[in-house]
Amino acid sequence: MPPSRSPRRTSGGSKRSSAPANGTPDAAAEARDHRGPGDLAAYEAMRDFGRTPEPAPASRPAPPVPEVRALTFVVQKHRATRLHYDLRLEFDGVMKSWPIPRGPSPDPAEKRLAVMTEDHPLDYARFEGLIPAGQYGAGEVIVWDNGTYSPDEGGVLSFDDPAEAERRMLEDVAAGKISVTLRGKKLKGSWTLVKTQQDEQSWLAIKHRDDAASAGTDLTHLDRSVISGLTIEDLQAGRHPDPSIEPVPLRPGDLPGARNAEAPRTVEPMQATLTESPFSRPDWLFEPKLDGIRAIVTIVDGEVSMRSRRGNDITRQYPALVAALARQPVASAVFDGEIVAFDDAGRPSFEALQQRMNLQNDTEIRQSEAATPVVFYAFDLPYLDGFDLARVPLWVRKETLERVLLPSARIQYLGHIDDDGEAAYAGADKIGLEGVVAKRRDSTYEAGRRSRNWLKVKSRTSEEFVVGGFSAGNGGRAGTFGALVIGQYDADGGLVPSGRVGSGFDDRTLEALRARLEPLVRADSPFASPPEGPADITWVEPQMAVEVTFAEWTSDGNLRAPVFVRVRDDLDPATVTHAEVAPPPEVLSTPAVISRHTPPVEAGDAPASTALASEIASVLAQLEGRAKSMTLEVEGHQIKVTNLDKEMWPAWEEQRPLTKRDLLVYLAKAAPLLLPELRDRPLTMTRYPNGLEGGSFYQKHNEHAPDFVQTFLVFADSRDQEFMVCNNLATLLWSGQIANLALHTSLTRIDPRPDAVGRPTDFAGSREAVEASVLNYPDFVLFDLDPYIYAGFEGEGEEPELNRAAYQRTCEVALWLKELLDAAGLSAFVKTSGATGLHILVPVLRNLDFATVRSVSETFGRFLVAAHPKDVTMEWQTKNRTGKVFFDSNQNARIKNIAAAYSPRAKPGAPVSVPLRWSELTKVYPTDFTILTAPDRFEAAGDLWAHILEAKQDLAALVESFEG
Secondary structure (H helix, E strand, O other): OOOEOOOEEOOOOOOOOOOOOOOOOOHHHHHHHHHOOOOOHHHHHOOOOOOOOOOOOOOOOOOOOOOOOOEEEEEEEEEOOOEEEEEEEEEOOEEEEEEEOOOOOOOOOOEEEEEOEEEEOHHHHHOOEEEOOOOOOOEEEEEEEEEEEEEOHHHEEOOOOHHHHHHHHHHHHHHOEEEEEEEEOOOEEEEEEEEOOOOOOEEEEEEOEOOOOOOOOOHHHOOOOOOOOOOHHHHHHOOOOOOOOOOOOOOHHHOOOOEEOOOOOOOOOOEEEEEOOOOOOOOEEEEEEOOOEEEEEEEEOOEEEEEEOOOOEOHHHOHHHHHHHHOOOOOEEEEEEEEEEEOOOOOEOHHHHHHHHOOOOHHHHHHHHHHOOEEEEEEEEEEEOOEEOOOOOHHHHHHHHHHHOOOOOOEEEOOOEEOOHHHHHHHHHHOOOOEEEEEEOOOOOOOOOEEEEEEEEEOOOEEEEEEEEEEOOOHHHOOOOOOEEEEEEOOOOOEEEEEEEOOOOOHHHHHHHHHHHHHHEOOOOOOOOOOOOOOOEEEEOOOOEEEEEOOEEOOOOOEEOOEEEEEOOOOOHHHOEOOOEEOOOOOOOOOOOOOOOOOOOOOOOOOOOHHHHHHHHHHHHHHOOOOOOEEEEEOOEEEEEOOOOOEEEOOEOOEOOEEHHHHHHHHHHHHHHHHHHHOOOOEEEEEOOOOOOOOOEEEOEOOOOOOOOEEEEEEEOOEEEEEEEOOOHHHHHHHHHOOEEEEEEOOOOOOOOOOOOOOOOOOOOOHHHHHHOHHHOOOEEEEEEEEOOOOOOOOOOOOOOOOHHHHHHHHHHHHHHHHHHHHOOOOOEEEEOOOOOEEEEEEEOOOOOHHHHHHHHHHHHHHHHHHOOOOEEOOOOHHHOOOOEEEEOOOOOOOOOEEOOOOEOOOOOOEEOOEEOHHHHHHOOHHHOEOOOHHHHHHHHOOOOOOHHHHOEOOHHHHHHHHO
């Protein structure tokens, strides 16, 4: 059983014994002889760097750099022949590598096989993407986790001494036993790698027992890259990592703005300014405001110091916190955070915390640990491992803190919400928190200052005041007091009265406060001017700060309806002044863009809101039974549905006839995936009032649509006409009621957010207005592949019918096209058209009009035809397409449309246009997905296109290269 770990730190390069770990004269030298001094020859020999995007090694491995603090590690999730996780540790100028087939486990009882393989170059630690077929390790790769690490054998850490860490790692790998502490987002704490007797390269990866150990936990369900946010499934679907994303440096010394500095004894906390109301801004983040006490934690060589906002040493009051902080994997650090206690309902409670915050007796402190446990929530990191991080942008400090911090029952990271401060405030208020603290993402740490770069939004109007006296009590308060006389200091240092507070006290609080005030009694008033009211005041030294809620300030400077909340022993009364209230930052005209640091939806999660899910369940329940007509209640609207048993699709092969009821049930089940694809896109319906065999017509204009159908005016056919969009479940179901068997949409949207803000949204009046508007700037480049390979039973002049030979050839052409798009670095997504062909879409920023986007499609088509002239054609005359796959670039036009992803099709069998992973393209057939079978597919695969608009690419440079 691996031992538990309680790390100690090296300081200034302290040394371990250099005695050989395995009985050889020089274990480190033997390690180099065994593996080579950072040997990349095997890595290079296995790869063709003209084909694979993996980084080529430099002429020789990089030597260790002593001045760089902390070694790095990476875990890359790699779907090759089999899925596995590659653990790579930086030392000896390379990344030493151990693939772990089942992935690392935080359960110390789990021993996972790890096979040591060839060294990789340091640059490989950032590699994500697709290793092409035919290359070693072909498949998808993401950076599943990364961070810094230190050898920890004997409980000694070397985060601030890279030369010592290098020496120790070389010794340990030669000895066949490595023990390291990892500081990653997913992998934390101490781990060991132990060589087995089974094979020279066979090792076991085992988690040590520490605060990060967790029995029965599987970390592999956390499936997103810590750099790009992508999953293996995203790459399989065709999305490429965004090359513009610059990951946060892992070493503290590499962080922008970091400065080499001695560890401070403490840091004065940065303070937030009060603001009037919640707000949302893309350049701000929002933390919950916890009802606790501020604490600055300093750790140097394992010695922990905790100080309050006033600068008082509070270390001995919280022994459990100190013990947990002493186990943090740092050489030195300063954590800024909040100490919080909880009430019986699990809410932060200052009242509970007050019961122990002033204890001095060791016995009482020990008893309070069990009676009133506390948690330290860390939210900032002004200093780490020899580097002052005060000038590092806040969001970078927080990312670094999240990696470094070792969570436990007593220590937690305080997360945040990006951009949407109003939602953060509403959520905090709902669960009874004090409000939120809004912070500029790029703000520096302004120690000891109250800054407008941090703004607190309180759920109640309150301020801090100084007690300058108390009035006599009557009746039940005769032995205590009637009200506290309070005030605040002005700019000249005078204590200005703010009125009296006589509400909010229970009997115990009255007695406790009177006992604390009694020793402070003085003969004269501490106020600069006489307070209003009766003269029956006992004056006291202004040495107690209290928090008071109130309705408003009166014109004469007193409080209206004040209520006592608590004593603020964590504040220095001399610093209590009238709170500045800053206006919230001006809301930008550009809508907030989702931050790339916002955690994406986990793979397989449907994007349905709780409200939509509830509406869908209601619709499906209403459609059960045999009623041929009914009135559906949907989203507060009523939709009369008729002829529910009418046959829409006739029987086909072994499938029964499908009815309007079947169509409505499918539309309801598919709504969480369909509605995002349809949203804000001009809609064209294909209506079959008498079913598939009874004739059809197109409808794109509003003809007496219900009020819940959103419409907009567009100049078309020499006049302004009403077009429709499908932005709600009611519209989707209404389209089914009027026998719409296929939903076709434009490649563009009427909403300019977020990448076309500023483009006109007036589509009426003239063709010029439409062409200048956002409707002329598509979200995608479309590559439409239609096979003209006949099944043999078509009539003269008929289009080819679906057949397997034609579909397989179309898949081949699609994969050839993907090779071209991959070479250009373009993310591409594929779906069945629902008919005979395939649609490949490349999401792009809306800075190019349809004419330019069409030329991009044409250019790739010409490349494809030139490479495969016997298989691909762009001929416009149908007779010249026979036996080939037609590459249609003309669908990239404002007046054209395509079958929406997840839309049914008006084809035999009721097929559905379904997004595919590229890896499954040749393994499925379009008729595998019908309105009866597709919902099972969606439940198993999730929405492969849920984040397609987040994969947009800027084609401007590519267009310039084509034109050049």
